[in-house]
Amino acid sequence: MGNKKLWISFAFIILALFPPLFLSQYWLHVMIISLFYVMMASSWNLIAGFTGQVSFAHAAFSGMGAYTSGMLTVYLGLPPWLGILIGTGVAALLGFGLGYLCIRMGGIYLSLTTLGFSEILRIIITNEDQWTRGTMGLQVPGFFVEYSKTSYYYLFLIVTILLLIVIYKIIHSEMGLTFRAVLNDEVAASSSGINTVRVRVLAFAISSAMSGLAGGFYGHYLMLITPDVPSLGQMFLVLAMAVIGGMGSFAGPIVGSFVLEILSEYIRVYGEYHVLLFGLIALAMARFAPEGVVGILRKKWRREWA
Amino acid sequence: MSELLMYLTNGIVIGVINAISAIGVSLIVGIMKVVNFAHGELYIFAGYFSYHLSVSLGVPPLLAMPLSIFLIFLIGIGMERTLIRPTYGDEMYSLIITFVLSIVLQNAALLIFGPYPQKPPNWVTGAMNIFGLYHYGNQRILSFFISIGVLLSIFYLIKRTWFGKSIRAISQDREMAALVGVDHLKVNMLAFGLGAALAGAAGVVLSPIFPVTPSGSSSVSLNAFIVVVLGGMGSLKGCVVGGLILGILENLGAAYISTMYRHIFGFIILILVLVFRPWGLFGQKTQ
Amino acid sequence: MGVIIEGKGLTKSFGGLTAVKKVDFHLNKGEIVGLIGPNGAGKTTLFNLMSGVYHPEEGTLSFNGMEITSLKSFEICRLGIARTFQIVRPFLKMSCLENVLIGIIGRGDPREGIKAKGEEARKLLKFVSLEGHEKNSANNLTLIEKKRLEMARALATQPRLLLLDEVLAGLNPSEILQALELIEVIRTQLKMTIFWIEHVMGAIMKASDRIIVLDQGEKIKEGRPEEVVNDSKVIEAYLGESDA
Ligand SMILES: Nc1ncnc2c1ncn2[C@@H]1O[C@H](COP(=O)(O)OP(=O)(O)OP(=O)(O)O)[C@@H](O)[C@H]1O
Ligand SMILES: [Mg+2]
Numbered sequence: 001m002g003n004k005k006l007w008i009s010f011a012f013i014i015l016a017l018f019p020p021l022f023l024s025q026y027w028l029h030v031m032i033i034s035l036f037y038v039m040m041a042s043s044w045n046l047i048a049g050f051t052g053q054v055s056f057a058h059a060a061f062s063g064m065g066a067y068t069s070g071m072l073t074v075y076l077g078l079p080p081w082l083g084i085l086i087g088t089g090v091a092a093l094l095g096f097g098l099g100y101l102c103i104r105m106g107g108i109y110l111s112l113t114t115l116g117f118s119e120i121l122r123i124i125i126t127n128e129d130q131w132t133r134g135t136m137g138l139q140v141p142g143f144f145v146e147y148s149k150t151s152y153y154y155l156f157l158i159v160t161i162l163l164l165i166v167i168y169k170i171i172h173s174e175m176g177l178t179f180r181a182v183l184n185d186e187v188a189a190s191s192s193g194i195n196t197v198r199v200r201v202l203a204f205a206i207s208s209a210m211s212g213l214a215g216g217f218y219g220h221y222l223m224l225i226t227p228d229v230p231s232l233g234q235m236f237l238v239l240a241m242a243v244i245g246g247m248g249s250f251a252g253p254i255v256g257s258f259v260l261e262i263l264s265e266y267i268r269v270y271g272e273y274h275v276l277l278f279g280l281i282a283l284a285m286a287r288f289a290p291e292g293v294v295g296i297l298r299k300k301w302r303r304e305w306a
Numbered sequence: 307m308s309e310l311l312m313y314l315t316n317g318i319v320i321g322v323i324n325a326i327s328a329i330g331v332s333l334i335v336g337i338m339k340v341v342n343f344a345h346g347e348l349y350i351f352a353g354y355f356s357y358h359l360s361v362s363l364g365v366p367p368l369l370a371m372p373l374s375i376f377l378i379f380l381i382g383i384g385m386e387r388t389l390i391r392p393t394y395g396d397e398m399y400s401l402i403i404t405f406v407l408s409i410v411l412q413n414a415a416l417l418i419f420g421p422y423p424q425k426p427p428n429w430v431t432g433a434m435n436i437f438g439l440y441h442y443g444n445q446r447i448l449s450f451f452i453s454i455g456v457l458l459s460i461f462y463l464i465k466r467t468w469f470g471k472s473i474r475a476i477s478q479d480r481e482m483a484a485l486v487g488v489d490h491l492k493v494n495m496l497a498f499g500l501g502a503a504l505a506g507a508a509g510v511v512l513s514p515i516f517p518v519t520p521s522g523s524s525s526v527s528l529n530a531f532i533v534v535v536l537g538g539m540g541s542l543k544g545c546v547v548g549g550l551i552l553g554i555l556e557n558l559g560a561a562y563i564s565t566m567y568r569h570i571f572g573f574i575i576l577i578l579v580l581v582f583r584p585w586g587l588f589g590q591k592t593q
Numbered sequence: 594m595g596v597i598i599e600g601k602g603l604t605k606s607f608g609g610l611t612a613v614k615k616v617d618f619h620l621n622k623g624e625i626v627g628l629i630g631p632n633g634a635g636k637t638t639l640f641n642l643m644s645g646v647y648h649p650e651e652g653t654l655s656f657n658g659m660e661i662t663s664l665k666s667f668e669i670c671r672l673g674i675a676r677t678f679q680i681v682r683p684f685l686k687m688s689c690l691e692n693v694l695i696g697i698i699g700r701g702d703p704r705e706g707i708k709a710k711g712e713e714a715r716k717l718l719k720f721v722s723l724e725g726h727e728k729n730s731a732n733n734l735t736l737i738e739k740k741r742l743e744m745a746r747a748l749a750t751q752p753r754l755l756l757l758d759e760v761l762a763g764l765n766p767s768e769i770l771q772a773l774e775l776i777e778v779i780r781t782q783l784k785m786t787i788f789w790i791e792h793v794m795g796a797i798m799k800a801s802d803r804i805i806v807l808d809q810g811e812k813i814k815e816g817r818p819e820e821v822v823n824d825s826k827v828i829e830a831y832l833g834e835s836d837a
Contacts, residue, residue, distance in 0.1 A: 054401040101580040108341050108539075109584075111401050112531045113576060115343070119528055120573045127566045174698050174707065177687075181695045184684035190666035191644050191676055193699020193750050232524060236409045243402060276417070279410035286403050287392060478608050 016157055020150040028149045034261040035156040036218045039163050041241040041253035043210035046167055048239075049248035050176065051203045052183040053107050056235055057098070057114035060121045061091040061208040062215025063230020067125065067132060069216040070140040070225045075131075080143050084216030091212025092205050099204035104197050110204070118232055125227045137226040140219055152221050159217055163210060168250060170206070179203055233275065237264075240282040246292025255294055308440040313561045314554060315436070319446050321553025322453040323508050327526065328533035328545040329460055330504030336477040336540035337497050339397060340390060343404040345505045346526035347411035352378045352509030353518030354419045357426040367429045367514075375506040382502025386495045394494075408523065415520035423517035426510075449511045456507050457546070463500075464542065473497055477540060505530075525569055532572045536579050538589020547587060551575075597622045597754055597786050598643070598674070603652035605638055612638040614810035615652070620754070625780055625787045627797040627818070630807035631830055636790045637679050639807070640756050643788075644676045645669040656754070671701055675752035677743040679759045679790070683731040690727040692742055693717050696749025717745040721775065737768050741775075748779070754786045755779065761793045769796055776800065798822065806830070 019031055044058045068090045069083030078086075098117060102109040125132045132138055144151050170176050178199045181189040190196045219225045228234060237260065245256020264274040289296055327349065334342050342348075355374035359365040365373065389407065393400040430448050433441040464470035472488045508526075509518065533552050537544020552572055560568040585591045599619040605612055613635040620626050628636050641647045643654060645666035653662045661669055675696075684692050693714040697705070718724055721741040726734065731742055740760055747755060757776070761769050773796060779785055791797040798804070798818040806814040806821060808830040814821055821827055 048398065048402075052398045054398055054405070056405065101577065101584075105580070105584045107397055107401070108335070108339070109535070109580070111341060111343075111405075112535065113580065115524075116528050116531070116573050116576055119524055120570055123567070123569055174694075174710075177691055177694060178698060180687055180691075181684050184686055185682050187646055187666070188678065188682040188684065189695065189699075191646065191670055192696045192746055193667050193670035193701060194695060195665075195667045195701075233409070236406070239402065239405070243406075276410060276413040279406050279413065282406045283389065283403065283410065286399055286406065287389060290399065 013161065020153050025149055028153055030262060030265055032149065032152055032156050032221060034258045035153075035160045036214055036221075037238065037241055037257035037261055038160050038254050039214035040211055040238045041245065041257045042164060042167055042250075043207045043214065044238050045242045045247055045253045046170065046179075046210070047203045047207040048242065049252070050171065050179040050183060051200055053103070053200060053204060054111045055114045055204060055207070056111060056232070057095075057117045057208070058211045058238055059232070059235035060114070060118040060230040061095060061211040062218065062234075063121060063125070063225075063227075064091045064094060065212030065215030066219030066225045066229050067138065068212075070138050070219050071131060073141050073220075074138065080141065080216075080220045084213065084220070087216040088209050088213040091215075092209035095208025096201065096205040099201040099208075103200045103204065115232075118230065118235060121230050122227050122232075125230065132227075135227060137224040139224055142223050143217075143220045156217065156221070159213075163213070164250075164254070167210075171250060175199075175202070236275065237278070240278045242292075243282045244278070244285050244292055246294035247290070249292070249294050249298075252292045252294040256292065259293070309561075311436075312440050312442070313557050315442060316446075317554030317557035318550060319450045319453075319553070320512075320557060321550035322450060322457065322546075323512050323549075324529060324533050324553050325546045325549030326453055326456055326460070326504050326511075327508035327530045328537065328549050329457075329542060330501040330508070331530045332534045332537070332540060332542065332545050333473070333497055333504070334501040335534065337473055338390070338394060338494050340393070340400045340498075341404065341531070342498075342501060343401070343527060344385070344408040344411055345501075345530055346523035346528075347408050347415065348378050348381065348502050348505035349509035349512075349526045350415055350518045350520060350523045351381070351411070352506035353426065353513030354415065354424060355506075356510045356513060357424045357518075358419075360426055367427055370426065371510045374510050375503050378506030378509075379499045379503035382499040383495055385502070386498035390498060391491070391494070408527070412520050412523055415523075419520065421520060423519045423522075424513075425517035426514050428514050445514055449515060453511055456504075456511075460504070461542065469493070469496065528569070529572060532576045535576055535586055538586025540590075541586065541588040544586055544588035595622055596620070598654070598656050598788075600639075600643070600654045601652055603639070603642055603649045603654065605635075605642055605647055605649050611810050613642065613649070613807075616807070616810075616812050618805055618812065618815070620786055620788055622753075622786055623780075623784065624802045625776075625789060625800060627801035627804040628788060628790045628807065629792070629794070629797065629804060629821075633809075634807040634830075635810040636807055637758055638810075640676060640758055640788075640790065643669075643756060644674060667699065670699060670750050670752070673751070673753035674756065675747035675750045675754075676756035677740065677747055677758055677760060679762075681736070681739045681743055683734070683739050683742050683746070685732040686730065688728050688730055689718060689723055689734070689742055690714050692731050693745045693749050696746040699750050714749065717749050718742075720748070721745045722771075736763055737772075740764075740772075744775070748783070752785060754788065757787060757789045757791075759790055759792060761791055761796055769793065773800060794822075 020028060040058065040062060047053050047055055065087035068087035069080060072078040072083040072086060073080055098113060102113045126134050143155060178194050181194055182196050182199050186196050215229060241256035241260045242253040244260065246252025260278060267274040267277060285292060331342060331345055334340055352374045355377055356370045359370035359373055360367045389403050390400060393403055428445045430444040432444045434444055434447060436442050464473060472493045475488050476490050476493055533545055533548040537548030552575065556568050556571050559571040579586060596619050601617050603613055603616045616639065630636055642649050645664055648663055653660060655661060656672055656674060694710060697710045697713055715727060718727060721744050723738060723741055734742060761772055764772060776787065780787055789797065801818055804818050804821040805812060806827050813826045813830060814824050
């Protein structure tokens with residue numbers, strides 16, 4: 001990491017320590033949710049932005065994480081951290097299995113199957129209500145004995161930062177290089193000795209595990225897990241955050257998550273129009289500025305400084 | 307016994323409509339390697355169009371039907387021109403764009419038509435006694451024959467006409483097709499419109515039987531995708547056989563195992579196909 | 594001198610068109626063999642079969658005595674066959690150094706450290722005269738530089754057999770001379786076997802030990818360069834092309 005980048009990240013982390021001192025409980029909640037979306041959008045970006053595969057099961061995997069951990073803590077009395085760990089593992093395994101099945105057939109199959117998986121998961125969760133409480137939602141214990149938004153904020157901040165560090169390391173590792181090679185040109189990568197199917201499955205499993213982890217924490221923060229967590233609506237929000245923020249860049253999904261989550265709080269005053277609006281913006285972005293907000297800003301700055 | 311026969315008949319009727327819807331997806335995948343995730347929304351829109359045309363505007367149902375399909379065809383053409391065309395060759399963006407479009411259309415449907423299920427009026431009433439075994443609704447019988455008619459016209463269109471030949475030329479070899487003078491931009495656009503129109507046709511035919519709601523769109527898309535994978539990407543015959551298999555299995559499964567899980571049977575089929583025969587029943591095992 | 598690669602009865606068709614028809618061929622270790630033929634003869638398709646991009650409908654391929662007919666590209670590459678592409682395919686959105694690193698990573702040897710790999714990649718870039726371009730995006734290179742980058746990426750996989758698809762096309766005479774020198778160095782210093790498609794006749798005739806001629810998917814002639822140029826079937830095949 002360049003020195004300048006290191007300092008900027010450091011400054012952001014320091015700044016991120018202060019919000020609980022002056023934000024209301026409501027806005028602190030918005031911040032916590034934004035951090036959850038940062039984890040979701042950044043880990044989705046790891047496969048979509050860096051290997052070019054579109055998974056529609058990212059929200060579903062976060063739901064797997066949330067429900068697995070939730071049910072383990074409720075029915076078996078496991079501590080949340082252990083539940084989350086297992087939930088992450090379940091998401092990783094499922095991701096590996098689905099990825100293994102579809103990816104050898106190509107990206108279209110992955111998208112179709114993950115979409116199907118999301119739908120099926122929703123149907124199962126809604127119908128198996130003796131275990132999941134269906135649409136009523138499953139009440140689960142929180143992470144802390146004493147409920148405090150401030151504690152949750154710091155918890156989410158730490159987990160998010162750790163996750164982002166892992167993602168950064170992956171992107172800048174040999175593995176990340178193979179991700180980009182596969183994205184750039186599959187045939188050339190394969191002819192250079194890269195096992196492209198393995199790379200794709202690996203990327204998918206890692207990214208799914210990350211969303212399982214994020215979902216696990218999310219569930220124990222909300223303390224009420226509903227089928228909305230693994231829904232396609234949620235999937236759309238995550239996707240829109242990455243697309244609008246800027247796919248294929250490290251900062252894009254982070255920016256996208258905060259901007260869209262905060263924006264949706266303002267729009268919600270007028271009714272549930274935020275999905276429609278974000279959809280239209282995402283379409284315009286994907287069409288005219290595929291590098292996203294971050295890409296636009298970067299170009300502009302480069303022009304001004306050069 | 308007659309109960310089983312009735313479920314089978316249901317499966318076949320639904321199966322034929324599945325086939326129409328799946329051909330809509332398959333055509334577009336075959337020619338432009340684009341999966342239209344907004345397929346189900348087009349189906350839903352068609353259902354609402356035909357409802358409002360006949361109920362709110364008083365157009366006779368049998369006229370409202372082609373009119374709705376035509377509107378969906380125009381929407382399909384518009385989609386291709388504005389959003390899909392710039393993504394050719396970039397699989398990732400086409401997947402993202404059609405998915406976002408599906409969410410946008412779903413929300414738009416919710417805003418425009420409201421959340422309530424709507425059902426265009428039946429074209430016919432009453433029921434018919436089938437071989438003295440059981441009674442079957444005339445509406446379903448008519449839907450079946452209309453669907454067969456649509457199916458036959460599609461086959462005629464693709465096997466016999468200029469348009470069909472261009473489509474096949476392009477799906478086999480884009481460059482060659484361009485060399486022999488096929489205007490692939492025009493063919494793409496028409497094919498996308500046709501794919502959309504087929505979603506519309508399925509919606510129009512089925513909505514008098516199963517009312518449409520904005521939230522029902524994703525299972526429509528999913529059904530079509532499962533049929534396409536089961537039949538083999540790009541195979542018309544596969545769509546028909548796959549559509550029938552899915553229709554029959556879902557109806558028998560719903561009747562004898564569980565109604566709640568009718569959509570799960572489809573997903574199980576999808577996974578089984580991916581495990582045992584990922585190129586599908588009639589698909590080509592490429593390379 | 595043993596046989597390094599051998600193909601028997603290779604056939605590959607696209608739709609109704611048979612691009613490669615029952616082709617038998619072999620290369621000896623250390624040879625430079627030229628593959629020529631009019632446009633559309635099936636040369637690139639044969640390379641695609643040898644590198645696992647496509648798999649033949651009929652026939653077998655063996656490399657160092659081992660059957661590789663149905664192996665995947667990356668497996669074939671790891672066994673020791675590397676290639677360049679007629680229409681260049683460097684990783685455009687990656688730097689030159691990263692392009693070459695992929696070839697090194699592609700060897701699949703986990704023992705090497707990232708530092709050593711970086712050093713090696715730099716050396717390879719220097720070897721193909723691309724020093725100073727390490728951080729430059731491959732997209733910014735000229736055509737000849739892209740071709741050299743692909744060559745470096747292929748060499749990075751440490752192949753025993755190198756497949757070169759029209760590396761001279763589009764180069765001017767002095768660039769062709771440079772490229773020929775490079776190929777000679779690869780053969781003598783790195784001791785690789787080279788199989789080489791080229792339309793620039795003078796160059797390939799001078800540099801090759803042996804020439805294989807394809808026409809409409811079939812092998813119509815094989816022999817020393819001077820035998821091939823005077824062969825009536827070969828002349829006819831090329832004349833047929835200029836008529837068309
Ligand atoms: N992927 C493909 N799909 C369909 N046809 C193909 C494909 N690849 C090659 N062909 C056809 O196979 C034939 C042989 O092509 P190939 O590229 O092997 O020829 P070539 O000898 O390399 O020609 P050139 O000298 O022009 O490079 C051509 O008619 C070509 O159109
Ligand atoms: Mg060629």
